[in-house]
């Protein structure tokens with residue numbers, strides 16, 4: 286049985302950086318991967334979807350520029366095979382980069398195969414056993430498939446990225462990030478798209494005014510958004526797939542050529558032998574961790590989506606930074622230092638940091654809000670992209686920014702103005718009194734903070 290100082294399970298967004306750091310600091314390290322190097326983000330998540338979003342944006346611009354005096358004569362051809370090839374190259378470059386890094390790093394061994402704990406200090410991969418003093422689990426998650434869809438040939442975020450022909454009618458189950466990003470891009474590629482969401486709004490964590498505005502943007506582009514869609518099920522039919530929704534007496538049917546199930550994700554913790562390792566899970570299967578990401582077994586840490594403390598690439602990478610700081614750095618980082626931030630890469634993008642109006646009201650905080658519609662921003666008008674609004678929330682007692690919700694062209698970039706001020710612990714007055722460059726959307730952030738209103 287080969288003995289290591291440290292074993293990492295999974296090459297997601299935390300594992301490779303941690304493996305490199307451990308190895309460079311003299312730990313004999315192994316990293317185990319059962320699938321493609323790079324995990325979800327690289328292979329079936331951020332990289333491929335944002336590559337597709339970029340192609341979809343070009344389609345949109347090509348076909349919607351007459352008002353700007355740019356007229357397309359003749360047909361616009363969308364070649365999903367070429368779009369896929371471009372995406373496959375981006376993925377392959379990332380995988381190869383990781384493979385090279387693993388091969389070039391002294392003290393580091395890449396082991397291919399599925400790891401399972403046999404006891405607190407031993408994992409098995411194929412027929413080999415490996416032991417280590419410390420373990421770092423970075424196993425990520427996979428799509429959650431409700432029972433109602435198991436009888437059909439459904440698509441997930443993985444298989445939809447393998448299509449080479451554009452679906453005629455894509456029915457998407459779930460109005461979360463995955464549903465919306467794929468919905469908008471395939472609508473732009475030319476599919477008829479229907480989104481069935483069981484809740485009463487899209488993007489359930491967002492304020493209802495924002496969710497409604499996003500629904501309007503999607504509907505205006507021809508996407509059929511059906512909220513409160515109960516009792517969704519699907520069966521094979523002669524012409525494709527028949528999707529049923531709504532309950533007894535009121536059943537509606539849609540004919541779909543393809544069904545994408547985008548109903549959330551579950552952690553890959555169920556078949557890892559974690560009971561044998563003494564690692565506790567919560568009710569949803571996430572690994573329970575403390576502020577330093579240590580599990581109930583003192584020599585095992587859990588990083589990335591599998592600890593339930595974040596569901597993004599930047600949170601997984603920050604998990605690496607937290608663990609690494611306790612191993613090798615003077616300045617220690619903690620989970621509790623982190624502000625929630627993310628974007629949905631629809632067009633226009635939705636960007637979030639910290640609390641929104643719903644969270645603030647739920648927590649009974651006293652706060653003010655500064656709001657500006659994109660339609661009152663010169664640069665947005667010049668671009669002809671006036672959908673959306675900006676909202677910044679300020680705590681009355683401290684004048685600190687509690688959070689921001691930006692829906693608008695470029696929002697995924699200028700949200701960082703607010704994120705950085707929140708990390709600095711600064712008063713909102715710092716942004717209010719700053720001068721920003723004209724003409725940008727950011728230029729209006731100081732102006733909108735002149736007169737915040739009580740929530």
Ligand SMILES: Cc1cc2nc3c(=O)[nH]c(=O)nc-3n(C[C@H](O)[C@H](O)[C@H](O)COP(=O)(O)OP(=O)(O)OC[C@H]3O[C@@H](n4cnc5c(N)ncnc54)[C@H](O)[C@@H]3O)c2cc1C
Nearest residue numbers: 295297298319324325326330400424425589590596597598
């Ligand atoms: C469609 C989609 C789009 C997304 N877009 C974005 C985005 O734009 N921005 C963003 O921040 N986030 C996005 N995400 C989320 C992001 O991909 C994840 O949060 C991120 O990949 C974090 O992953 P991780 O490090 O926890 O593990 P993962 O990237 O999931 O990697 C885990 C790895 O562990 C391996 N593994 C699992 N079990 C074992 C085992 N027993 N033995 C060996 N290996 C094992 C898996 O094969 C996998 O390679 C997206 C997700 C999806 C699905």
Ligand SMILES: NC(=O)c1ccc[n+]([C@@H]2O[C@H](COP(=O)([O-])OP(=O)(O)OC[C@H]3O[C@@H](n4cnc5c(N)ncnc54)[C@H](O)[C@@H]3O)[C@@H](O)[C@H]2O)c1
Nearest residue numbers: 459460461462463464482483484547548549596628629630
């Ligand atoms: N831009 C990004 O950062 C990005 C993009 C895509 C995915 N992701 C990650 O992937 C994760 C999963 O995304 P997701 O969209 O699958 O999940 P999600 O949890 O964001 O949304 C799932 C939606 O499906 C609905 N739903 C659940 N069961 C249903 C059913 N039976 N019928 C109809 N609707 C149903 C839920 O009400 C919810 O609105 C996210 O948490 C996110 O971390 C991130």
